[in-house]
Amino acid sequence: MDTKRLTIFLFSALIAIIQLSGLTIDDFSADPDSSPMRGQWRGFTDRVMGGRSDMQAGLIQEDGELFLRMLGTVTTENNGGFIQVRLAFEPSQLNADLQDYEGVRVRYRINREGNYLIHLRTRQSRLPWAYYSASLPDGDGWQIAEIPWSEFKANGTMRQSFNPNDLRSLALVAGEDNFEAEIDLQLIGLYD
Numbered sequence: 001m002d003t004k005r006l007t008i009f010l011f012s013a014l015i016a017i018i019q020l021s022g023l024t025i026d027d028f029s030a031d032p033d034s035s036p037m038r039g040q041w042r043g044f045t046d047r048v049m050g051g052r053s054d055m056q057a058g059l060i061q062e063d064g065e066l067f068l069r070m071l072g073t074v075t076t077e078n079n080g081g082f083i084q085v086r087l088a089f090e091p092s093q094l095n096a097d098l099q100d101y102e103g104v105r106v107r108y109r110i111n112r113e114g115n116y117l118i119h120l121r122t123r124q125s126r127l128p129w130a131y132y133s134a135s136l137p138d139g140d141g142w143q144i145a146e147i148p149w150s151e152f153k154a155n156g157t158m159r160q161s162f163n164p165n166d167l168r169s170l171a172l173v174a175g176e177d178n179f180e181a182e183i184d185l186q187l188i189g190l191y192d
Contacts, residue, residue: 022105022191023096025170026087028059028066029186041068043085046175049128051080053175060184067109071182074114074174082175084119087188091165098164101190103148104134108172109141111182117173120152122166130156133173142184146191164190 024030026041043057055072072083091098104118120132132152137145154160170188174181 022189023094023098023101024187024189025089025094027187027189028068040089041085041087043070043083045072045083046080049080050078051075051082052077053080053083055083055174055181057085065186067184067186068172069182069184070172070174071112072174072180074181075178076176077178081177082173083181084171084173084175085185086119086121086169086171088169089167091167096190098167098190101164101192103146103151103191104170105144105146105187105189105191106136106172106185107142107144107187108136109143109184109186110136110138111184112180113138114174114179114181114183115177116181116183117175118147118152119169119171119173120162120167121169121171122158122162123168124158124162124166125156125168127156130158131171132158132162136183142186144187 043055045053045055053072053074055070057070060067060069070085074081074083110116116136117133125131133155134147134151172185
């Protein structure tokens with residue numbers, strides 16, 4: 001087996017082991033039937049509020065890996081400053097008690113430096129600026145971050161603590177600064 005195939009095999013085995021512990025919400029590398037939330041991601045920008053950021057998002061296959069890529073121009077011009085892809089859901093779709101988990105697990109790759117975050121919205125998030133936010137660590141190549149619930153900070157009118165069973169969406173966000181963004185997402189879920 002050549003080095004490239006061995007690397008892909010070992011990486012796939014690592015992902016399979018990680019998935020055994022926790023709850024997968026979406027995994028672009030897996031069979032679409034095993035990710036019930038596949039296809040429900042929606043992209044949007046600060047233009048919904050008059051901003052001027054632009055984005056593109058779509059599925060990419062590269063070196064045998066399938067993932068969601070989000071790229072664009074983030075600008076704080078005209079009170080803007082974000083692009084995002086969001087997955088809305090009802091906790092009942094996940095067939096799990098989300099309080100049994102410690103936080104969010106993400107497998108991602110940052111291709112261009114910038115400020116990347118995970119946003120959570122709960123059923124109490126009625127206003128566009130009401131959400132919980134945590135930064136993704138910088139790094140090279142594919143990486144996995146496990147972000148505990150306690151690292152998500154309240155924005156807007158939200159209370160600092162929340163019940164994970166009240167979650168209604170997860171979002172991958174590039175924002176809060178001016179930069180050319182490009183990030184890949186392969187897996188998002190919860191870890192225990």
